Amino acid sequence: MAKTSSADGRRRRITREDVAQLAGVSKTTVSFVLNETTGQTISAETRQRVLDAVAKLDYRPNRAAQGLRTGRTATIGFLTQDIDFGAFGAATLVGAQQAADGHHYHLLVMNAPGEPLRVEAAINDLIDHPIDALVVAVAGTRRVRLPAVVTSVPTVLVNCFVAGNALPAVLPDEVKGGRDATQVLLDQGHRQIAYLTGLSREWATVARLKGFREALTGAGVDPRQQRILEGNFHVDSGYALAKQILQGKWRPTALMCGNDRMAIGAYIAILEAGLRVPSDISVMGYDGQESSAEVHPGLSTVRLPYYEMGHWATQKVLTEDVRLLPPRTYVSCPLVLRGSVAGPARPPARG
Amino acid sequence: MAKTSSADGRRRRITREDVAQLAGVSKTTVSFVLNETTGQTISAETRQRVLDAVAKLDYRPNRAAQGLRTGRTATIGFLTQDIDFGAFGAATLVGAQQAADGHHYHLLVMNAPGEPLRVEAAINDLIDHPIDALVVAVAGTRRVRLPAVVTSVPTVLVNCFVAGNALPAVLPDEVKGGRDATQVLLDQGHRQIAYLTGLSREWATVARLKGFREALTGAGVDPRQQRILEGNFHVDSGYALAKQILQGKWRPTALMCGNDRMAIGAYIAILEAGLRVPSDISVMGYDGQESSAEVHPGLSTVRLPYYEMGHWATQKVLTEDVRLLPPRTYVSCPLVLRGSVAGPARPPARG
DNA sequence: TTGAAAGCGCTAACAT
DNA sequence: ATGTTAGCGCTTTCAA
Numbered sequence: 001m002a003k004t005s006s007a008d009g010r011r012r013r014i015t016r017e018d019v020a021q022l023a024g025v026s027k028t029t030v031s032f033v034l035n036e037t038t039g040q041t042i043s044a045e046t047r048q049r050v051l052d053a054v055a056k057l058d059y060r061p062n063r064a065a066q067g068l069r070t071g072r073t074a075t076i077g078f079l080t081q082d083i084d085f086g087a088f089g090a091a092t093l094v095g096a097q098q099a100a101d102g103h104h105y106h107l108l109v110m111n112a113p114g115e116p117l118r119v120e121a122a123i124n125d126l127i128d129h130p131i132d133a134l135v136v137a138v139a140g141t142r143r144v145r146l147p148a149v150v151t152s153v154p155t156v157l158v159n160c161f162v163a164g165n166a167l168p169a170v171l172p173d174e175v176k177g178g179r180d181a182t183q184v185l186l187d188q189g190h191r192q193i194a195y196l197t198g199l200s201r202e203w204a205t206v207a208r209l210k211g212f213r214e215a216l217t218g219a220g221v222d223p224r225q226q227r228i229l230e231g232n233f234h235v236d237s238g239y240a241l242a243k244q245i246l247q248g249k250w251r252p253t254a255l256m257c258g259n260d261r262m263a264i265g266a267y268i269a270i271l272e273a274g275l276r277v278p279s280d281i282s283v284m285g286y287d288g289q290e291s292s293a294e295v296h297p298g299l300s301t302v303r304l305p306y307y308e309m310g311h312w313a314t315q316k317v318l319t320e321d322v323r324l325l326p327p328r329t330y331v332s333c334p335l336v337l338r339g340s341v342a343g344p345a346r347p348p349a350r351g
Numbered sequence: 352m353a354k355t356s357s358a359d360g361r362r363r364r365i366t367r368e369d370v371a372q373l374a375g376v377s378k379t380t381v382s383f384v385l386n387e388t389t390g391q392t393i394s395a396e397t398r399q400r401v402l403d404a405v406a407k408l409d410y411r412p413n414r415a416a417q418g419l420r421t422g423r424t425a426t427i428g429f430l431t432q433d434i435d436f437g438a439f440g441a442a443t444l445v446g447a448q449q450a451a452d453g454h455h456y457h458l459l460v461m462n463a464p465g466e467p468l469r470v471e472a473a474i475n476d477l478i479d480h481p482i483d484a485l486v487v488a489v490a491g492t493r494r495v496r497l498p499a500v501v502t503s504v505p506t507v508l509v510n511c512f513v514a515g516n517a518l519p520a521v522l523p524d525e526v527k528g529g530r531d532a533t534q535v536l537l538d539q540g541h542r543q544i545a546y547l548t549g550l551s552r553e554w555a556t557v558a559r560l561k562g563f564r565e566a567l568t569g570a571g572v573d574p575r576q577q578r579i580l581e582g583n584f585h586v587d588s589g590y591a592l593a594k595q596i597l598q599g600k601w602r603p604t605a606l607m608c609g610n611d612r613m614a615i616g617a618y619i620a621i622l623e624a625g626l627r628v629p630s631d632i633s634v635m636g637y638d639g640q641e642s643s644a645e646v647h648p649g650l651s652t653v654r655l656p657y658y659e660m661g662h663w664a665t666q667k668v669l670t671e672d673v674r675l676l677p678p679r680t681y682v683s684c685p686l687v688l689r690g691s692v693a694g695p696a697r698p699p700a701r702g
Numbered sequence: 703t704t705g706a707a708a709g710c711g712c713t714a715a716c717a718t
Numbered sequence: 719a720t721g722t723t724a725g726c727g728c729t730t731t732c733a734a
Binding site: 366367368378379382386388412413414415416417418419420 | 726727728730
């Protein structure tokens with residue numbers, strides 16, 4: 001009975017007035033009871049009458065009206081350009097949503113692919129709503145251009161940054177991820193590792209490669225003795241590069257891949273060559289995609305902390321003054337170890 | 352300069368009052384100009400002054416205030432239980448978003464996994480916002496339970512339905528999808544087809560199997576002569592079932608798979624058995640996942656129309672009286688043909 | 703051709 | 719202990 005009937009068959013929304021009338025009190029009293037306003041003294045009896053009326057009518061305050069009055073809308077804008085890119089969008093969104101939930105905030109979601117103009121329009125739309133804060137997230141770590149109007153609302157960036165670091169950003173620690181993944185291979189005794197990278201112009205590729213080299217150097221292995229082949233993050237490219245390397249005379253005992261999809265491609269090439277993972281060759285992915293758990297043997301990988309970044313950004317934008325946040329915060333990419341990595345079968349000999 | 356400064360360094364939002372002042376007109380006139388209110392006559396000169404002031408101040412109306420006044424908030428609730436399940440959530444969301452865009456509507460997104468209680472809380476939160484309409488979407492087609500309060504707002508269901516069909520739903524036409532996929536194999540000359548299904552308790556599995564049998568019967572092939580093995584939608588299960596069937600004496604010339612992930616598993620088993628796709632055996636997936644395009648050879652599949660369903664639901668909930676919509680609308684799942692299907696190599700002889 | 707004023711549902715300072 | 723009242727920013731009727 002949350003509504004009283006009206007012409008079109010739907011019901012008029014219950015307002016505070018209805019509650020006040022039923023409880024025999026003023027609208028103010030209803031507010032005081034519901035908001036548990038401090039410094040107000042409502043008798044237990046009145047209080048109960050109000051609560052009874054609220055329950056009976058199933059009254060729920062209109063948040064837009066509250067927002068108009070208080071200036072806080074309990075709504076965060078969530079803007080992304082690639083919401084349908086792999087697991088990125090959904091994972092980030094779930095992280096953001098759960099952080100928002102904790103503060104009784106809602107997410108107004110917009111996906112504005114492509115051109116800066118559409119991004120500006122989307123941001124304006126969000127701000128018009130209005131929103132109390134904004135989270136901007138993109139799939140491939142990169143610099144973004146944002147219209148000046150974002151300065152009018154507290155904003156935190158996920159997996160992207162703006163020129164001059166004018167807005168605080170949270171990013172995956174890809175250097176550490178690359179280093180950790182490499183270290184796993186080194187610890188297993190691998191000394192001949194081929195790195196089938198993603199696109200070399202990507203921020204992530206550069207950082208992971210840096211971590212790769214750091215780990216090798218740290219273990220006293222010369223990075224220049226390893227092979228690095230550039231791919232493009234797709235299954236096909238992992239397949240092609242792995243095939244190429246397996247046909248060469250220099251045989252790695254382990255493969256680092258630009259991402260999980262390339263690793264899946266490598267799996268196929270390895271099988272086709274009559275070899276087995278990990279007994280003949282170990283494989284390491286990156287991303288922590290769902291499918292990495294499902295291939296056989298399970299793919300060891302490094303998970304991108306999308307959920308954590310979405311959560312962090314939302315949490316911070318709600319609880320801190322974003323102007324006091326560090327320009328860049330790095331979130332660690334956790335290792336996910338499965339069956340695709342083992343020690344090298346042959347003694348690590350040259351040629 | 353969209354804001355005038357205030358204590359905390361942020362700026363106060365420009366209101367209609369500011370515009371009126373700058374233009375030297377009343378707030379009413381500003382509204383008339385901006386809303387192009389019919390039946391009003393504003394002189395070209397005044398009109399221009401108002402528009403100039405709007406541009407100068409970068410004034411943008413507060414939608415919440417408009418909504419409070421008009422009763423329409425230009426916001427649709429989008430509720431899902433599995434937003435991070437594969438491509439489902441993002442694709443449905445993008446479809447919904449694009450439809451909403453066309454009507455200058457926004458999406459308030461909530462993901463409420465699990466229990467009915469959380470779903471009810473989420474729906475209440477959305478309605479409180481308030482929203483003008485609601486779209487509810489789930490990943491695996493199934494019946495859902497929704498609290499009675501949904502009746503207070505126009506609602507359309509995506510990929511799910513409620514008991515008694517009290518709410519209009521849009522669903523993928525899985526029977527036709529299963530039939531079409533099977534027909535492709537039949538047209539290529541296959542007469543020995545194994546179906547590695549997903550979980551048999553799923554609505555989708557039942558429907559696709561129905562289509563499978565219909566197509567076979569239509570081609571004069573006895574469905575009981577084929578083999579049907581139950582899997583669980585995971586890569587592993589496709590791998591295990593394919594392995595099992597390849598070891599048996601009855602050798603299919605084509606594999607229908609419960610989804611793309613099972614098909615990927617089947618690929619691996621086929622390779623391990625020293626066979627090739629499609630020359631030795633054809634493979635058909637289902638879902639139209641991103642990865643289906645990336646494996647080698649490309650996987651032929653049937654795409655689930657998530658985008659289309661999200662778009663349809665949002666479009667309808669905004670433009671039609673949902674009470675007049677048919678209880679169930681089926682959207683066709685388009686065939687995506689790639690290299691994984693070819694004619695059978697051997698003459699279709701009994702094993 | 704324009705403006706004054708009421709009111710959407712709510713909060714909160716200020717009565718009483 | 720409770721109620722009156724003045725807005726929040728907007729639309730829209732009615733009056734001028």
